[in-house]
Amino acid sequence: MLKHSLTLRSVPQAHWFVVCQGKLWLPQAQIPFGHWADFGLSEPEQLCQIGEWQQHPCVLAVYQDQLTEPEQWQNARMLLVHPEPHWFELAARATQLALFMQTHRYCGQCGCAMRLVSWELAMLCHQCGHRTYPRISPCVLVAIRKGDQILLARSSRHKPGFFSILAGFVESGETLEQAAVREVAEEVGVHIGNLRYAGSQPWPFPHSLMMGFYADYVSGDIVCQEDEIAEADWFRLNELPEIPPEQTLSGQMIRYLQQEFDKAQ
Incomplete structure (x- = not known):
């Protein structure tokens, strides 16, 4: 079962889908692998496991800092031509979920903060119980x-x-x-x-x-x-x-x- 809600301490080596302003961080034109501390990036705003590949988790990191080295931030479409189609599929999932999480920080019903729940892909308001799922x-x-x-x-x-x-x-x-x-x-x-x-x-x-x-x-x-x-x-x-x-x-x-x-x- 995927652990949708994560902390940096709980994540081992992983494939990282870092999304900022709708773009993916693709150093060396590929999805980075390793520990978050290895990359020299500041702490992400939110984390979410979106899959697994070769027994390693694939983790979405919603990132909010300014885009340094802009040539390393690319549209997910770049992975369409990758010989392994699963990378584009995961990148598509990551960019869609990042948008969902960023646009549902606050409850549309009562205005309180929302949080990603651990057992499914949904944002939950713990004040009024309103739950929202990713838009398709x-x-x-x-x-x-x-x-x-x-x-x-x-x-x-x-x-x-x-x-x-x-x-x-x-x-x-x-x-x-x-x-x-x-x-x-x-x-x-x-x-x-x-x-x-x-x-x-x-x-x-x-x-x-x-x-x-x-x-x-x-x-x-x-x-x-x-x-x-x-x-x-x-x-x-x-x-x-x-x-x-x-x-x-x-x-x-x-x-x-x-x-x-x-x-x-």
């Missing part, structure tokens, strides 16, 4: 196929030439499938059908859970949503632009449709 924001990804083409779009936040499948957050009261249909219609004016579940991936920007669907084109012409989609088009599956890396769920879904197309030729 469900988001759907939709890969739409029309014959030998796939619909790809470029967000206004992405660089020119980089395209991906459509994505959007699930609203209150919606099923995942309803959210997928609505988001596609809103973002590009296209109607879809025959949704099939593809898979899921936690995404720590800042606390999303991505859930992917394959869908078939039904009708409609592309009309991009203003201020959200910079451009969108149908691309032949054997002539794709720059797409997300294969470590991402969106990249995996695009490549899967590409492989299915190749098999059919």
Whole structure:
């Protein structure tokens, strides 16, 4: 059983996921291992065990000091290309939990201080008993196929030439499938059908859970949503632009449709 609430004295040698201002401390571009005293860092604000690797604990340290040597503090995305995928998964967990702990220092019900409990991942107010759990924001990804083409779009936040499948957050009261249909219609004016579940991936920007669907084109012409989609088009599956890396769920879904197309030729 994981010991969620820890003290520095109780932690032996560990893999340390040090998070400050949403960034990870990655000296030598890797998760540091050892005793906290070995690193020359001041005492962290909060500690939480988030897993184990090779019989050593993996510990989140929420850090509040100014970022010295800023080149050593990186986005968790840097670990996406690591040959061991568990490091990105743990880094994603660490950055999400750090945000949760930092934004729930005080009770939203009575205003008193909250503390991380030891038996589960939750913040508890010992004054009124209010308990809060880490937030997860469900988001759907939709890969739409029309014959030998796939619909790809470029967000206004992405660089020119980089395209991906459509994505959007699930609203209150919606099923995942309803959210997928609505988001596609809103973002590009296209109607879809025959949704099939593809898979899921936690995404720590800042606390999303991505859930992917394959869908078939039904009708409609592309009309991009203003201020959200910079451009969108149908691309032949054997002539794709720059797409997300294969470590991402969106990249995996695009490549899967590409492989299915190749098999059919």
